[in-house]
Amino acid sequence: MSTPEETSAEDAAWGEVTPEAARRLLVAAVDAFAERGYHATTTRDIAGRAGMSPAALYIHYKTKEELLHRISKIGHDRALYLLEAEADRDGTAAERLAGAVRSFVRWHAERHTTARVVQYELDALGPEHRTEIVELRRRSDAVVRRIISEGVRAGEFDVPDIPGTTLAVLSLCIDVARWFNAQGSRTPDEVGALYADLVLRMVGAPQRSQGPGVAQQ
Amino acid sequence: MSTPEETSAEDAAWGEVTPEAARRLLVAAVDAFAERGYHATTTRDIAGRAGMSPAALYIHYKTKEELLHRISKIGHDRALYLLEAEADRDGTAAERLAGAVRSFVRWHAERHTTARVVQYELDALGPEHRTEIVELRRRSDAVVRRIISEGVRAGEFDVPDIPGTTLAVLSLCIDVARWFNAQGSRTPDEVGALYADLVLRMVGAPQRSQGPGVAQQ
Incomplete structure (x- = not known):
């Protein structure tokens, strides 16, 4: 494969x-x-x-489940670390959200095989391990929600449904693992840049000019 | 499950x-x-x-693969039918794109178990069946790309990367099958409405007012 x-x-x-x-x-x-x-x-x-x-x-490893748990734990820890590192930077909410999306997308593209296992085999974890992983996912969600909320409070973003938009932003980035193909036409960095732009649009952030005739402001 | x-x-x-x-x-x-x-x-x-x-x-059914192929074919035919029905309606590109997203999302939410099988087991299809299904996926992609291109030509949308945005729109909708939970707080229709709004933002369509203080124009 x-x-x-x-x-x-x-x-x-x-x-x-x-x-x-x-x-x-x-x-x-x-x-x-x-x-x-x-x-x-x-x-x-x-x-x-x-x-x-x-x-x-x-x-x-005592069991097959222990292997899956170890893979899932490392994958989720890494995803959370990447999001937190971008969320805690100096900068506007738009800069931090764009950075978080670029970094999260790059991980899901470069590590797409690992990411698929991490995302699609959650149901195979034992109850305790599942609870631990769900908590890590809740924290990743909270990091993105925090950046979006800060952007709304600062007047940078226009977001009628913050939890729903947070869910959609993470979902968009996670699904990169499903379709990304290392032999395809886009590099992980290119997908990250495209998605950062699309996510800033989703939160109603004013766009920078993207070339002749397409500037929004 | x-x-x-x-x-x-x-x-x-x-x-x-x-x-x-x-x-x-x-x-x-x-x-x-x-x-x-x-x-x-x-x-x-x-x-x-x-x-x-x-x-x-x-x-x-002669083989297990024949069952998977039948499931995949029905699922992909249905997804293509839903997209084409919305694309061929009268209306602005924004109205048709919103309709396509609502309908496609609703299908992936209501039929999430089927959609997961259809989306995650593509590699298990035999070569001929796989070619047939990939062609159906290409046609679904073309329908969405056509609506977006028409919106750009009509001056309704502002989209620097039409193939990339098409990919992201479909990806966002497909991933609903992964996270949707019938016991969760949002109905398939509510997710469809949220996503139609987010996708119109992704293509730079002017937003209708969504309540006091958040109108964009």
Whole structure:
């Protein structure tokens, strides 16, 4: 499913996971879950993809669900970190919202295989792990809602439905993971720039000129 | 995964499928694929959910892939039909784009279980079926692009990147199937109305007043 270039881009996301064998197993699990789905994947498949024995897998992960939880936790932590870093910068609400969208979109494009697993296999998490992940998602939502609310209060944005617009902005960015194709015509940065512009329009922020004949103000 | 109310809403989508046993098997396949994924589901699982024997299933469908193809074809035909019906109405480009978004969103909200299968299991289709479905998707994309282009030519819309904006509009609507929850606080019609407003903003269409203090013109 993923090309060698894509796989190495995905690999880079797991730098924090040690030892190396545990990292290799996570990368193998992401590929297997993305290709066949969580329920059709066995721990034996994952160990095989990582060039390891099932017994070696159990040293690092007790269950298949533990692998999914680890992937989901790292993915959601990263998404929240990226959003918070942009939200906490100096600048207008429009600059911070555009930065958050660019950064969040780039992550979902570059790590689209991981992001698909993280987004589509939530129901396979155990109850406790699911509660923890839902809380991380609630915090990501709150970061975006805060920037939009600040923009409205500052008179920069015109947003009749702040929770609904927050939901739509995050949904638009997350769905990049579904359609993004590393062999397609747009780079992650280009999609990020396009989406930052579209999101500023969604919140009614005055647009900068985008070329002859299309300036809005 | 789906509640009884949801299941009966999904059932209604398959009215065109006859005989009744073939329809019952499609509904069972949608539920099984949505719950466990295509690769983790067997034809035996599907027959069992429909209260039928594996032999009875094979009278109607030769393979599991044939079931997925039938689901995907009906779903994509329906999505294209809804978009074309709105695109071909009388009215301004803004009215037609808003109508297309409302209708497309409502379908993805009401039929979210079916839509998830249709959207997430494309890779499991055989090459010929995949080519057929990709062509239907290309036609849906072309319908939305045509409305946006007409709006730009008529001076109603201000869109620097028509293909990119078309992609984003469809993506925003499709992702409703991922997050929509029939027990949530918004009805399919309410999401459709919110999204029609957001999409008109994305294409730079002048907004109608949405209440005191937030009118843009």
